[in-house]
Amino acid sequence: MGKKPFHTFEDLYRLVSDVLRRHGLSDDQGAIIAQAIVSGERDGCDAHGLYRTLSCVEAMQRGQVDGQAQPEVHDHAPGIVRVDAKRGFSLLAFERGLPMLEQKAHVQGIAVMMINHCYHFSALWFELEKLTERGLVGLAMNPSHSWVAPAGGTNPVFGTNPIAFGWPRPGSPPYIFDFASSAIARGEIELHRRRGERLPAGVAIDARGQATQDPVAAISGAMLTFGGHKGSALATMIELLAGPLIGDLTSAESLDFDQGAQVVPYHGELILALDPEVFLGPAKDAHWSRAEKLFDPVRGKPRPSGRGRIARTA
Amino acid sequence: MGKKPFHTFEDLYRLVSDVLRRHGLSDDQGAIIAQAIVSGERDGCDAHGLYRTLSCVEAMQRGQVDGQAQPEVHDHAPGIVRVDAKRGFSLLAFERGLPMLEQKAHVQGIAVMMINHCYHFSALWFELEKLTERGLVGLAMNPSHSWVAPAGGTNPVFGTNPIAFGWPRPGSPPYIFDFASSAIARGEIELHRRRGERLPAGVAIDARGQATQDPVAAISGAMLTFGGHKGSALATMIELLAGPLIGDLTSAESLDFDQGAQVVPYHGELILALDPEVFLGPAKDAHWSRAEKLFDPVRGKPRPSGRGRIARTA
Numbered sequence: 001m002g003k004k005p006f007h008t009f010e011d012l013y014r015l016v017s018d019v020l021r022r023h024g025l026s027d028d029q030g031a032i033i034a035q036a037i038v039s040g041e042r043d044g045c046d047a048h049g050l051y052r053t054l055s056c057v058e059a060m061q062r063g064q065v066d067g068q069a070q071p072e073v074h075d076h077a078p079g080i081v082r083v084d085a086k087r088g089f090s091l092l093a094f095e096r097g098l099p100m101l102e103q104k105a106h107v108q109g110i111a112v113m114m115i116n117h118c119y120h121f122s123a124l125w126f127e128l129e130k131l132t133e134r135g136l137v138g139l140a141m142n143p144s145h146s147w148v149a150p151a152g153g154t155n156p157v158f159g160t161n162p163i164a165f166g167w168p169r170p171g172s173p174p175y176i177f178d179f180a181s182s183a184i185a186r187g188e189i190e191l192h193r194r195r196g197e198r199l200p201a202g203v204a205i206d207a208r209g210q211a212t213q214d215p216v217a218a219i220s221g222a223m224l225t226f227g228g229h230k231g232s233a234l235a236t237m238i239e240l241l242a243g244p245l246i247g248d249l250t251s252a253e254s255l256d257f258d259q260g261a262q263v264v265p266y267h268g269e270l271i272l273a274l275d276p277e278v279f280l281g282p283a284k285d286a287h288w289s290r291a292e293k294l295f296d297p298v299r300g301k302p303r304p305s306g307r308g309r310i311a312r313t314a
Numbered sequence: 315m316g317k318k319p320f321h322t323f324e325d326l327y328r329l330v331s332d333v334l335r336r337h338g339l340s341d342d343q344g345a346i347i348a349q350a351i352v353s354g355e356r357d358g359c360d361a362h363g364l365y366r367t368l369s370c371v372e373a374m375q376r377g378q379v380d381g382q383a384q385p386e387v388h389d390h391a392p393g394i395v396r397v398d399a400k401r402g403f404s405l406l407a408f409e410r411g412l413p414m415l416e417q418k419a420h421v422q423g424i425a426v427m428m429i430n431h432c433y434h435f436s437a438l439w440f441e442l443e444k445l446t447e448r449g450l451v452g453l454a455m456n457p458s459h460s461w462v463a464p465a466g467g468t469n470p471v472f473g474t475n476p477i478a479f480g481w482p483r484p485g486s487p488p489y490i491f492d493f494a495s496s497a498i499a500r501g502e503i504e505l506h507r508r509r510g511e512r513l514p515a516g517v518a519i520d521a522r523g524q525a526t527q528d529p530v531a532a533i534s535g536a537m538l539t540f541g542g543h544k545g546s547a548l549a550t551m552i553e554l555l556a557g558p559l560i561g562d563l564t565s566a567e568s569l570d571f572d573q574g575a576q577v578v579p580y581h582g583e584l585i586l587a588l589d590p591e592v593f594l595g596p597a598k599d600a601h602w603s604r605a606e607k608l609f610d611p612v613r614g615k616p617r618p619s620g621r622g623r624i625a626r627t628a
Contacts, residue, residue, distance in 0.1 A: 226544050
């Protein structure tokens, strides 16, 4: 009613960063979070778009996140940047550690950023975009709250534990994936409950460990990982690498730490950066062209002549 | 009939290394392969036990593998060991590069071994055991021959692309996983065909891209990845990291290179090593104890008090 609509992503960015600042986030914390949220909206990723402003504000209102936190960047080892998020959100910690990560990857070939003591609600693809923009190959992962049972188990042990990978493609948008190792997003269960819909098969168990498609039973039971025992193995790796290895909480510990405050998960994050120029030197462009065939296999390579061959051998 | 049975793994080791040497493998190549094969037999991993001696001998008889190859180890960058397998099998290359990988991980915190120009038939867990024995956390992957279609696609592009992870557990066997990113092992399809059995649902498509449970149709079509689009994304990552990033062949290129010779895949391998002592210093033991709760969550941590909580929130 007379309000000006949002015509541009700049408008949206200003709105989001204003809202975040008014709820106690520093200019720096607010700016990078607003940038991530607008990127989600831009790409049609609703779950990490404007909607996330609410989770962020809610987390602030519960009073545990330090919206004024200034992350501290430490040169931990030749191949490791350590960033202490000081109980702020993860994104500013990532942004502050990125120059040192890039520099280390450029010297060593491979380097790690470990972020500690961060509240985390954002998608990892946003960070992978930052790495690929710098020509780096990246891999990132983090635990969350323990809502997911291991394959064959009934107790929730894992978080939704996302893993994300990025590959720069000069002249094209990067190849980036970012997926939860759980079979379904936590929020999807609640959405099914509200709509009175049953869950897909194979995504959850009830409190007695029996398969269920009832969202209410699933919430009091556990979610499952994608891909059975293989997804479960992957979720375990993510717990270990982005938990104890970097001296930070597992998903079970994050949920315990939360103690009913219902804040976003509090834990660490692990980000690997690999510099293709160090791996390949002047041969990089030729090898990168070969990689492009994977993204367009039909044009790059018709059905391989060798298919069917194995049928005739032991 | 009068032959002495094999009473010990030492007997078996001697048999396998004798056979391998008689088929043209150097003492060094034969020794490490025999060690891997006996480990497979020891652990009841039939697919990578004694049976593999045959694939190894067959590959030698086809005349493309250099059984006398001496791998060359290069100090490629502070965080990268490069090993040229010189067209030998992968395992001796790994063994030769391992001391430098360990040393680099110890200095940098994280390091990579890239193996190039290797013939590959062995499981990755054997290498992960070597890393965890040295107290290192490890991650390894490689492409193979392109028999696997991406999610939503019909042309085989990926190999069975295994990924393996290892976590040392002082006083216990390490936590190691090693799985193909394909939904089924290549050999399993052939075994189903021989037994006249149908394949499980969801593991293969026929030449027209339609789901099939007929092993013959699957061989002339393509295998699928585990876990749908997520497994497919993982297979893509493995192709990229252990292919073009290290200047070596993708699975499609490996199959083309083979040109009907029916030798084991020829490609590269990527191995990451992370040194927990560098990540955690004196705090390592405390964090490693926390990690143990993941392996015994019921004893280590009863059902988290927080479960069910999210049902009451948005």
